Amino acid sequence: MKLRYSTTALALALIVTGAPVRADMDAARAFLDAEIGDLSVLTREEQEAEMQWFIDAAEPFQGMDIRIVSETITTHEYESKVLAPAFTAITGIRVTHDLIGEGDVVEKLQTQMQTGENVYDMYINDADLIGTHWRYQQVRNMTDWMAGEGADVTNPGLDLEDFIGLASTTAPDGKLYQLPVQQFANLYWFRHDWFTDPEIMAEFKEEYGYDLGVPVNWSAYEDIAEFFTGKTIDGVQVYGNMDYGKKDPSLGWRFTDAWLSMAGAGDVGEPNGFPVDEWGIRVNDDYQPVGSCVARGGDTNGPAAVYAIEKYIDWLKNYTPPAAAGMTFSEAGPVPAQGNIAQQMFWYTAFTADMVKEGLPVMNEDGTPKWRMAPSPYGAYWEEGMKVGYQDVGSATLMTSTPVDRAQAAWLYAQFIVSKTVDTKKSHVGLTFVRDSSVRHESFTERAPNLGGLVEFYRSPDRTRWSDTGLNVPDYPRLAQLWWQNIGDASSGAKTAQEALDALCEQQESILDRLQRSGVQGDLGPVLNEPQDPEHWLAQPGAPKPKLENEKPEPVTVAYEELIQRWQE
Incomplete structure (x- = not known):
């Protein structure tokens, strides 16, 4: 299947010249003709009806300039270069969709959390921050938003049940805090x-x-x-x-993205281990973090975690x-x-x-x-x-510090880029599915042989067994930056895996302690256990687990065709 994409000439002209913009159904039809065609789960009549809804809902915000930010991946490049100009031409809301590094997105979001300054009107940031957002309550929970201030700008055709990643963006209070825009395993x-x-x-x-x-x-x-x-x-x-x-922030993702749980650190539980997660952080029954080091019941520096780092280093040195x-x-x-x-x-x-x-x-x-x-x-x-792997769920996030009207306009853009009109085409460009209806579209049945198992995976029940960082992490921006520095010490040989993880868990607990003392997260914040002899915890059921005498059990392989058959069944 040959894919192309191009913004309408009208949309580009409006953005480049800075001319006044007005909601325009002709622009919508031009966009549907040039960009969408039959790559949609909706009929052409249904597409036009959805575009008309966006035009009507956007009327109070025509001429408004809003700023959106996301990391730079193919899907978001398509949104920034194609969908944002089209949205501007169709609705009259000017969108600037900035593309920056993933770490920079988190930094900007953290700045807005700390200062209250409205840096961006919407962030597309990973659901890895669900534990942060739920505890700090500095993002609008979308369940209440869609029933309240966002009701008039919530698409009746949004169809939340069609989204495949909502478990990653839902907190223990049952509220939805972010809307998936792209995801990949x-x-x-x-x-x-x-x-x-x-x-x-x-x-x-x-x-x-x-x-x-x-x-x-x-x-x-x-x-x-x-x-x-x-x-x-x-x-x-x-x-x-x-x-x-390389000792670089991206080295941190390599390990926080479930590497320890893939090795077997942490507890049984999906989407994340409980009470000990894939970061090795233990929580109590109320999801209050109580420790990271084995001495407090955590598993960040336990035998399974050390094994995970040692294997990574061995393979990097010997087979890479x-x-x-x-x-x-x-x-x-x-x-x-x-x-x-x-x-x-x-x-x-x-x-x-x-x-x-x-x-x-x-x-x-x-x-x-x-x-x-x-x-x-x-x-x-x-x-x-246990958790079997990581799944990135990049999600639209509205901060409480964003003025209501700007949040409403940004919410319209968020819904536009995941609308049923647009989503199937966007999925073909970026291959980062968020809707079940898109992955099951006949065009992906046709394209599946060319995608190496991607379509079969996302059509299988297995897709839910890969999940993002979960609720045990109370402050992702602060804690995540500790990982690349400490793992980098192990990767470079400056420290052993055990030494690096001992330092990591102690630094994580230092941040947990500061959060506990500040009381900023209220009843959801950390309540650290008193340290005990690590053997006390290693003798308990579940994580942390004692060191195995044999860390290389009998090897097992399976034919690829057998795996695909399981997925298809």
């Missing part, structure tokens, strides 16, 4: 063509005694990484793993291109598409759009990929019922 990526090559399969079976396939556990992943590293295939030197290690140790997330992301990586455990489906471009070494001439995606394998400490 962290899965396993591998070269299907190599894994199904008879000669390579026979060689692996002879060397390791079991079938080459999708690794179910880290033991198999490690064997496969060892097997492929150093081989020459298709004229290139191959590596069995891809990762990155040497340059990767000095790379950031954005630098490492394109490397598998160059054709010399056999597998990658920690791979985001947001890379899909850039991995299926014509002419890449990982693409066949018929437009199908040589690679596939599958569930990530789990570590030695993992047990059934």
